[in-house]
Amino acid sequence: MNSDKKKRLLTGIQPSGRPHLGNYFGMMKQVVNLQDEYETFVFIADYHALTTVRDKEKMHENILNMVIDFLAIGLNADKVVLFQQSQVSEHTELCWVFNCITTMPFLMRAHAFKDAQEAKKKDITVGLFDYPVLMAADILLYDAEIVPVGKDQKQHLEMTRDIAEKFNSMFGDTFILPDALIRDDVAVVPGIDGKKMSKSYGNTIPLFAKREEIERLVKKIVTDSDGEMPKNVYAMHKLFRSEEELAPIYESHKGRYGDLKKILIEDIDAFISPLRERRAEIAKDINKVKEILNNGANIARELAGAKMRLARERLGLLL
Numbered sequence: 001m002n003s004d005k006k007k008r009l010l011t012g013i014q015p016s017g018r019p020h021l022g023n024y025f026g027m028m029k030q031v032v033n034l035q036d037e038y039e040t041f042v043f044i045a046d047y048h049a050l051t052t053v054r055d056k057e058k059m060h061e062n063i064l065n066m067v068i069d070f071l072a073i074g075l076n077a078d079k080v081v082l083f084q085q086s087q088v089s090e091h092t093e094l095c096w097v098f099n100c101i102t103t104m105p106f107l108m109r110a111h112a113f114k115d116a117q118e119a120k121k122k123d124i125t126v127g128l129f130d131y132p133v134l135m136a137a138d139i140l141l142y143d144a145e146i147v148p149v150g151k152d153q154k155q156h157l158e159m160t161r162d163i164a165e166k167f168n169s170m171f172g173d174t175f176i177l178p179d180a181l182i183r184d185d186v187a188v189v190p191g192i193d194g195k196k197m198s199k200s201y202g203n204t205i206p207l208f209a210k211r212e213e214i215e216r217l218v219k220k221i222v223t224d225s226d227g228e229m230p231k232n233v234y235a236m237h238k239l240f241r242s243e244e245e246l247a248p249i250y251e252s253h254k255g256r257y258g259d260l261k262k263i264l265i266e267d268i269d270a271f272i273s274p275l276r277e278r279r280a281e282i283a284k285d286i287n288k289v290k291e292i293l294n295n296g297a298n299i300a301r302e303l304a305g306a307k308m309r310l311a312r313e314r315l316g317l318l319l
């Protein structure tokens, strides 16, 4: 197949802490599985993370760690364009252009903003309010056709399409309307309390958790039962084994939640330990990691620069 014909896939992740099993199964794994089939772009959404991370050391560390994490789970830096959002200034430039055609009532419908407002937060920043517009710029700059994300990002993708349509209808066809790729089976990975796994709920199992951490967290899984079935343990277990494999195990350990948790601990650890080892190897060479990001930014800048020129031309800014 002619590689020029490959469709383009793009996604981003905020460097706002350690990735967890929800990030992995909901998004990261999808990207690794699809990296040969699509022309793949993955970026670290550091400007988005600035809405919550305001610590120089942490930001720095989180960015590098996120790249190492992606490489450790099998993202192939020779094929994938991996870069840092803040290194490609067109993201914020196009964000401004979109700001000028996006209304406040439209952004007030965004879940993240509504949640913050309902929680009566007094410190909602302009950055949080504008988050979906920057995300639209991230995606539309690259003519991305497919955007793998978890279900919590569905609305952002719809807003991206709306913004693209609005620009196109005002200034002529310029941006491609992207499709979200959300796998139903892992659209919402549950945390140890059964709610959506999320850093902000403190219910996560980190993707590179150590054995002791896995043990401690699995023991904390809330054993809400559905008949004899510990729902939350089973929901987590399904990420690691098929339902066919699990059926006899859950049948023969009916009601013995402690034993089922032990099996789950083994399964999670067996899955994570090779990743942990790969990660430790990759982390030894930080210069290599930085070089990957630099190369990625150079490629991204070319594409983003060309798209931004076209947008400026359509806007009447090029004389």
Ligand code: AMP
Pocket: 012, 013, 014, 022, 023, 024, 025, 026, 027, 028, 148, 149, 150, 151, 152, 153, 186, 187, 188, 189, 190, 196, 197, 198
């Ligand atoms: P975030 O940590 O919010 O930057 O999320 C990074 C990616 O992981 C996004 O595509 C999210 O939709 C996805 N994600 C986060 N939490 C979950 C979850 N519990 N289940 C499925 N996907 C998730």
Ligand code: TRP
Pocket: 010, 011, 012, 013, 014, 045, 048, 134, 135, 138, 139, 147, 149, 153, 156
């Ligand atoms: N908002 C996404 C999240 O929190 C991260 C993100 C920023 C993103 N820009 C993007 C994802 C563009 C996909 C495409 O998970």
